[in-house]
Amino acid sequence: MGIVLGPNQYGKAEIRLVAVDRSSPRHALRDLTVGTSLRGDFDGAHYDGDNAHVLPTDTQKNTAYAFAKQAPIGEIEDFALRLGRHFIDTQEPVRGARILVEEHAWARIPVDGEGHDHSFHRAGEEKRTAAVTLQGGEAHVVSGLSDLVVLKSTGSEFWGYPKDEYTTLPETTDRILATAVTARWRHLRTDVDFGKSFDSVRASLLEAFATTHSYALQQSLYEMGKAVLEKHPDIAEVRLSLPNKHHFLVNMEPFGLDNRNEVFHAADRPYGLIEGTVTRDDVDPAPPAWYSLPEF
Amino acid sequence: MGIVLGPNQYGKAEIRLVAVDRSSPRHALRDLTVGTSLRGDFDGAHYDGDNAHVLPTDTQKNTAYAFAKQAPIGEIEDFALRLGRHFIDTQEPVRGARILVEEHAWARIPVDGEGHDHSFHRAGEEKRTAAVTLQGGEAHVVSGLSDLVVLKSTGSEFWGYPKDEYTTLPETTDRILATAVTARWRHLRTDVDFGKSFDSVRASLLEAFATTHSYALQQSLYEMGKAVLEKHPDIAEVRLSLPNKHHFLVNMEPFGLDNRNEVFHAADRPYGLIEGTVTRDDVDPAPPAWYSLPEF
Amino acid sequence: MGIVLGPNQYGKAEIRLVAVDRSSPRHALRDLTVGTSLRGDFDGAHYDGDNAHVLPTDTQKNTAYAFAKQAPIGEIEDFALRLGRHFIDTQEPVRGARILVEEHAWARIPVDGEGHDHSFHRAGEEKRTAAVTLQGGEAHVVSGLSDLVVLKSTGSEFWGYPKDEYTTLPETTDRILATAVTARWRHLRTDVDFGKSFDSVRASLLEAFATTHSYALQQSLYEMGKAVLEKHPDIAEVRLSLPNKHHFLVNMEPFGLDNRNEVFHAADRPYGLIEGTVTRDDVDPAPPAWYSLPEF
């Protein structure tokens, strides 16, 4: 029996990278948070403190900045692919990489009805995400979004569930349904117009959420995933993590008021958490694409 | 010599109130965070644990919810005024009130190019705020906004400052200028169309930020405040708290690359913090309107 | 009528400063977050973008680091006083300063029953704070603490309060009382052994909270402030901000269980917020000492 090193990775997390395209007086702004993780032969560092195989995380950070300068960033998935391949191609002990990129949205400040050339305001907290995994010659691209907060003020029911000795929740045919969508979807290919694809997937998710008369958040989850797969043949599967952001109807009977689904207390914790995968039944699963991503 | 109770207040903080206007199938959504603080004669509670004067904070919360049901919420300033006056008018020991309201923005989810009737997505983290103070028969209304994050990718310089033995910052004629605006402005009257006023003030702040060629964040602050006061004769003063969200140019000389204000590291801490007031010189100050608000 | 600059200040916020005393092999560790704000004649920067009077916030940061090297930091109040005086003494346009310091606690890692010489673990999130104000030749020192979370599992009642049409809260003679203490106390002098004073004040606050049979959080607040003033003749006043962190008894009647103050739901929002001052009746107030501190 021995004690040995198992799976491991290391890198730089949350590199805050802002790039300005100044090729014309009408600047363009990109705002990314980048994380790099390298996988490979790092036994020496763990067993002996020998760093001969350990490209410093500071160098990984520098590389991300340099790559943003040496060529246009392009879509975040492409940027992540280039960055990951560089580490594998240039450092022999590096056999795999996981690159995470979040993109933060900005919009031009309107001045006299037109967007300003070089003044911007942050456009929400929703993030576009990419998680690229390079391993054994394969490249997996998982695109996504997070912090997309949505709410239906009607068109949601919840009833017909099992009741046991601890059940007190009343059934309802009309409730608020609210969630903060974290979605990730796996592409079957890497030569995709990821920007166009993202816009289309995001629209599919929103439309399906809006138009599904929901009997369960699980149902909404499935319909959202299905809508994406139906419109995007090159996407293999969609994973969704949907916190049920409870809005409790305020009981106004004691004040002599009725409250017909009008005034709610928006609760913080606890919250329901619905997580699931919608997938094509004829694609191979790709566990490495998902390994260690924070959601189910 | 004795030990006595000094200034004090109490209330309920961060009441999360969501209201749906269902008067037509095209629902409207309001999402507020409300805080109430009562001031008055609460000596008994402090000295003796006698609660005869202490309207429970739970009741204050219930009142906020009930008021959202009993009449349309309207503008948050008006809602805060009604709520504060209620406590003063109905509880003899209550002599003053401070009501804080934050409003969170939502937009309709687009479906087939049109906004959906009852499905919404959260529209950013920027908040519209109101801080209403009732005291001694007077009402002070301070409107505001927070978390409005803005950035200029050029049009900002910083030079000509004093240098001492600890100064290492190089002067620059071109830098990124970024901040998260917290602004509060005091109205001279309470019979204002606060919604229309808010939209106009916000536009003034954004335009002034965008169009000011800035030699100092202090200058941008003053121009932003001045723009508001010039267009809004019924606003007495504007207070601005502007963190200087530093974007440091990445030094790429070691990599043999030039970096002409293209790629930046967005830093978290520390940050500059520029705080100031822009005011009319012919209005009386109103210290109670500002007392204990978190900014300078 | 004109539009003019009103009260203003600027500086560097949240300077993260860690200092190691290596004068012996048994290292000592200090971990501070420092904020500097300068007040004075900065009209030029605001009106004209003229920075001739504006010592850069970057220089202020450098100064904090240099001061931590040039002499032992000592108590955070003394460090803040030295830093503030330096800016006033060396920069003619600077007439006043507000220096904020938070100290984060660390303890030695125990190895074989003894604290290690140079290995430490973070000892909680409670912070010791100092807010020093220099203005017009005067120095005000306000010491404090924040994030001291305390709870009484019994010995707290709440009843005898007014009931109106919106009151639903039942009276209770036994409840959990929990809060996160933010306290600030103003010293009458600056030549104090601030470390010794802090330990004693903190013990007074904790003991008073623990031993007060509480009929209202207001009563606990007053007793806590009184305990501090009784034992510390050189402290003029204490300000306390006490969120009432509600613990709601879970109703287990539907499950056929009684729940005699045993199992609680710890709620996040909303929360009661009790704020007050306990003061000596024979000291002069010192509004500048408190101006713009975030609590009531």
Add this chain to the structure above:
Amino acid sequence: MGIVLGPNQYGKAEIRLVAVDRSSPRHALRDLTVGTSLRGDFDGAHYDGDNAHVLPTDTQKNTAYAFAKQAPIGEIEDFALRLGRHFIDTQEPVRGARILVEEHAWARIPVDGEGHDHSFHRAGEEKRTAAVTLQGGEAHVVSGLSDLVVLKSTGSEFWGYPKDEYTTLPETTDRILATAVTARWRHLRTDVDFGKSFDSVRASLLEAFATTHSYALQQSLYEMGKAVLEKHPDIAEVRLSLPNKHHFLVNMEPFGLDNRNEVFHAADRPYGLIEGTVTRDDVDPAPPAWYSLPEF
């Protein structure tokens, strides 16, 4: 080809549960955050909005509270096992469960040198954690801790690493090494005295961090894991996620000062992130025990 439901789970997250043991006047306090996730046959809910198999998350929450009342909570691992088994045993469609528990530490407030009977203060932000997985008749218990922030002020080097065109980091034989430990360890059995085991594992982690002269954070990680496995024969593997909380030496040459590893800037982002597993080479891996836990 079809679009189908893949792996999924649902439950209640972040149930805030505080329990007081009042069996003697010397109360005991437990403060847990509980999350439940059920796995099984929930096709109906996803495909058809049929909730016949969906025990409400509200019921899951109620169950956690009821279980805390019906028997002493005991160790969090045992509580999680009981809770998970209940759902599987009583709901036919439920085939598996993942129960997460975090425990928050409290200590008695000292009064006259003794801990008070019913007054407590929060003892830090470090959390003890349990992640229990029930699946296919098997039970996996993973214990852990998070937010254990540690720092060595010397005894850490970093050199001998590869340099490429983007490397600028200087080598060092003396640096601050700081991290916030998240550790999880998998037990080979479920009939463990988990409280005693936890205390021993935690001590092993701390001692190994303190006494390892570190040439790489990877080496510290391995030594920490090895120390745990050497002392605890019933633990199969340890997973550690160690952010490298960079402390940058402040360059004081421009001020004419040397800075011999005395004054540091504690940076927020980016940070190195070192993740790895230390395992016995003769135990079977248990992927379900780790699936969807947020760390590598």
